[in-house]
Amino acid sequence: MTAATATEPLNTGPTDDTQGYSARHLSVLEGLEAVRKRPGMYIGSTDSRGLAHCLWEIVDNSVDEALAGHCTHLSVIMHADGSFEVGDNGRGIPVDIEPKTKLSGVELVMTRLHAGGKFGGVSYTASGGLHGVGASVVNALSARLDVEVDRDGHTHAISFRRGLPGEFADDGPKAKFKKKSGVRQVRKVARRTTGNRTRFWPDLQIFLKDATVEQSLVMDRMRQTAFLIPGLTIEVRDERGEEVVEETFRFDGGISEFCSYLAKDAPLVDVLRLQGRGHFTETVPVLDEHGHLTPTDVERDLEVDVALRWGTGYDTITKSFVNVIATPKGGTHVQGFDRALVKVLNEQLRASKLLKNGDENVLKDDILEGLTAVVTVRLPEPQFEGQTKEILGTSAATRIVTQVVSKELKNVFDNPPRGQKQPLRAVLEKVVGAAKTRIAARTQRDNQRRKNALENSALPAKLVDCRTADERSELFIVEGDSALGTAKLARNSEFQALLPIRGKILNVQKASVADMLKNAECAAIIQVIGAGSGRTFDLDQSRYGRVVILADADVDGSHIRCLLLTLFYRYMRPMLETGRIFSAVPPLHRIELIKPKKGQDKYIYTYTDAELRRRLVELERKGQRWKEPIQRYKGLGEMDADQLAETTLDPRHRMLRRIRVEDAEEAAKVFDLLMGSEVAPRREFITAGASELDAERIDV
Template sequence: MTAATAEATTDDPHGYSARHLTVLEGLEAVRKRPGMYIGSTDGRGLAHCLWEIVDNCVDEALAGYCTHISVTLRADGSFEVADNGRGIPVDIEPKTKLSGVELVMTRLHAGGKFGGVSYTASGGLHGVGASVVNALSARLDVEVDREGHTHAISFRRGLPGEFDGDGPTAKFKRKSGLRKIRRVAKTTTGTRVRFWPDMRIFLKGATVETEQVLDRMRQTAFLIPGLTIDVRDERGEEVVEETFRFDGGISEFCSFLAKDPPVVDVLRLRGRGHFTETVPVLDEQGHLIPRDVERDLEVDVALRWGTGYDTVCKSFVNVIATPKHGTHVRGFDRALVRVINDQLRATRLLKNSDEDVIKDDVLEGLTAVVTVRLPEPQFEGQTKEVLGTSAATRIVQQVVTRELKAIFENPPRGQKQQLRAVLEKVVGAARTRIAARTQRDNQRRKNALENSALPAKLVDCRTTDDRSELFIVEGDSALGTAKLARDSEFQALLPIRGKILNVQKASTADMLKNAECAAIIQVVGAGSGRTFDLDSARYGRIILMADADVDGSHIRCLLLTLFYRYMRPMLEAGRVFAAVPPLHRIELLKPKKGQDKYVYCYSDAELRKKLVEFERKGLRWKEPVQRYKGLGEMDADQLAETTMDPRHRILRRIRIEDAEEAARIFDLLMGSEVAPRREFIAAGAAELDAGRIDV
């Protein structure tokens, strides 16, 4: 591989010709642009170099030839990785006349992972891993046990040769070819690679954390059951040693990752699929030609739901972690959501009118390990963080759908209730999400309501000080009279039509949708619920002015319930009042001197008492006595005199106890609980006068 860069000379800044092109031969391109191959030159890039060497050993384990890997972090800053696999080939490659070891260490895109013969699945597909590490190392030593000998070769910044001492500062002599350093048993095979990173390339202070290596090796041991991995860190004051081996595979890994108590035992989903991929291959003349290749893709998934809310999903391709997931996880997510929705419908936990659960609902509390194995996977970039093989989505989706559906329809012994609990957990997550969304929508509506223009039916006053009063008037007919009766300097009017919504059993959303309730909250101007700000109220007093009959009392109770639930600070501050309009008007025919011609009574009992008193005094009155059916029957003078003029009116201050009682009565008579209402009706049946029933 070659790479070209162009640099303009200072003598001719506008000139650009072939002599300005620089050709980077072999591994020079890696040293010139290391970020293209390892992502960065800090600790992440250094760790990536270590993973490239480890992955070669892991590929041998995947192929079934390696059972033991050791990783050593030396005190001198070097890293050593050893395995007991087949060993890198030491014979001569015909085209390049180089040994297999020197070929894979010095040539980009050279290796045994392309044709699908040596490895059916591997992590290092690009064939640049070992050669990139070699290019970025001040020294790299390779020892291969194979064919009865230990074969050795050293490199300095990608160039083969020999060192006459230890470490990267020893004298170096360029020399090609392997050397045999000792005899070993013919059955002994394996590879050892030790490299010293070139600190000319890496940033000062770049290091690989011990915990990072332990996590990666533990993860690898989980993914390959039966593989033993030793880790030894000699860099600190105390040597750190760990050994990992897990025979349970990804089921054990899934349990390890989960931190919350389980709702269901770990479920294992396995399967495989086939796809055809067109790949370019070299013909006998060295030309690239497209060719259709049959591929097998193995799927292995472990998952379990826990009682928590966090989601942990680890994905791997040929044991290489894909932290940003890719096509395989896309297929897993689609299958999971589809199967869960089907099961929720089948078990009637979701009704036909309910909306489907979404991915976030299903993933709540889920721990999953998604692995696929296939030859020559397509990654997005050398760092292999995202799988790009498009067929993986379809095959993973098919396998997970088939296997998970089978588990739900034919649960293993003891798991039927667990699977039911999973479905209930998902439904609970969906309901919580919908409730939170509704709350956000309600809050937006409240904010929009509180900030919008005042309703057109409000008849406002001129002053804004503490003297200001808002009369909430029952009916439009009373509004006309009240307009003439009010003092426009400090008295405002807001008419309401009939009985407002019973907010005791209605949701916040329903309350805000109700035009009358919304208008009252908007006009008061201080918000509602927890956001209510008493200091922002636009009026010093709120006066409820309803007819002096049963319907008027009903409307008053409804209004008090609204204030109690959503504007309680107004009640606590004693700023809510009920006007007390008269029920009857007695017109005296010949009043005595100094006696009012009109006498108002506020109840039937008071009327009877007054009439008896007038009869005893010999006073006569006009028959029949006028009874007000509503505020609208009064003229402006009468309404002002009896109900609105501060000099003559009667107001009843509403205490918080009154509002509590109103809310209790409405909860009893109109709430969602039927039993208390039945008891109330049964208890009061004996007190009812049957003669008053209109049959």
């Protein structure tokens, strides 16, 4: 795989420079050079998420062996030196010589993009890592990668440094390295012993210094994998902390156990298991005997396995997987599942007379209330959108999943298992109840909208609105009236609106919808944004292109931000999902320079104590003096309008932090723990963290 990039700017018309622009100005990236040049194309990012993606690429190779029935044990070790090791008892990567490249199989897989056992269609019938770039990409982005393969009565070893094969003189990535191709036999093992062990040290030239893989993330992923592959034993060991943490996962019940594990409410009906398979024809490039990719019609089998149950609650949990690879954004298999649910439930409701002639059909949202479902499909070479594999694109999956789920679910309702007839009836009644509630709410909402249109109700008096209503309009939710006065003078009234809130809003994590709507601050925010709330939220009706939380840079400000994020997460989540919620980042300090040099700003703003210390050291080294004491802002109200505009409001100079769904989800979890109705988890949290408290920091 090669990539070409122009090193000269693109000319928009004939100039004298055109004659000097030739092929020598093009750079060609050979092999793994393209990966190191553009790592984001292969792993998404170079932060913690990208590092975790590298670990999943290696883990997925072992999982593929388990899916093929050749692996029963998998281990993941997070070493104290920052390296990661994955081992399995699968067949082991081939170590014999591949005739075309004259390289051993393990070196070929680790150094060539799109090389592996998943393209010919015979080694794996279902696989998660289908791009053939996983292991080689991790190799390219590692300061060191060691592979040991148990096969044919020997342990074969090979090492790499940033994708180049060779040998290290000692342990660790900084050891002396000598380039050398080929594997070496390091010891004898029993002839029946097979498997792989891969250990890699992430390259700090590529990844951010603070990139890490959280222990909880690995544990959740491995637990999930053990659920999806019954009988597979997975051991996880984290050696990075003061104490070594070990966990072992094995679930023989498969996704039925997974469904019960995910559900948080009491069950209305036992877990239902729906299984089946279908066939489809796909035209794909296949390697022929001459090594050429030839378009060929291939018959595919698609296996469907679904576990679902309805509970007494109202939250919906749906997890979907393709060959045990999670597809958090769904895809064609989830579309087929949803379509089947709506079709079968409406048929059953009509047959049971719970829906009468003239009644509206129930919708997907009515059916999903209280539903916990795990949707899995297995097929060779699924079509994903991008290397991160978050969405399944294989179009045939929709039809096959719809057929299988429709047939099996209809059979469950027509011939209920022993003792499940009444629970299944309760499910139908729950769905009808949800539909009636939705229709009643819609009627009330429509009446209210008509009333508002007639009465021409005004927006809250405290809103300081802007003149435009296009995509660049911004609503600043300002903490306190004191900051509002300054913000009025600092804002650009053309596109920046202000809404002050008094102190801390209601903690909506444990409040009912009715209490939330009664709260003046919550109601004002929802009213000003103008797009509704909860299931009725319509993003297209939002009056502002983005919402910016403008709070003090202290503990209270953080508390207010968390409360606001919890409100948006629970009742206006599409704002978060589309990246429209931001947090302003006001400065903590202002350094006033004495006799600034020509072209140098008189004031320097810093945002953390560490940044302040670093800037002062730089100024001292340059012989630059500053006025003492250095101003430390306790709140936004201490800034004048020019300072607030320059540091926090002016798009040309300000810093905004985009809030992701994960951030709001974490905020909701924290508030559920610290301020929820369950006392026991809070007591355990406080007791567990008491020993970590620095007593000297407590004011006496």
